[in-house]
Amino acid sequence: MAATSSVDVADLTPRAWRLLRVAAGYDQRTVEREIDDVLQAHVSMLESGERALSRSRRKELLDLYASELDAEQIEALAEHF
Template identity: 55%
Template structure:
């Protein structure tokens, strides 16, 4: 699922800043994400948001869905397209 069905968002095109803003807007701290999603550690989130490393496609999808579940489609679209 590279592309979100709602807004045609390619998860590989989301910037590190947008990933951080999505997380914060969804109300998650890095440690909270670690608790919510198996196989994702705080270090993974930090590396993704600091553009040091990307996550596997599966992890990106799960992470994006977690954030998206807490936000409206418009919020997601605005954060991803503007940052």
């Protein structure tokens, strides 16, 4: 799993969340299947800025995406988007 300690989930923008998901190769339905109690609607609201998941859920989501990305990819998306 990629190191994500330098990225704070509180600092990620809705656009960065969407780009991280897509870069990791996940669609919203797949995320729903991978993480218990996270629905496609939760991911959609997080990515649109309408609602945030709890910090622990956002960390779990970032960890899922990090399993498919390296630290440099995560940091670039977090920093530039």
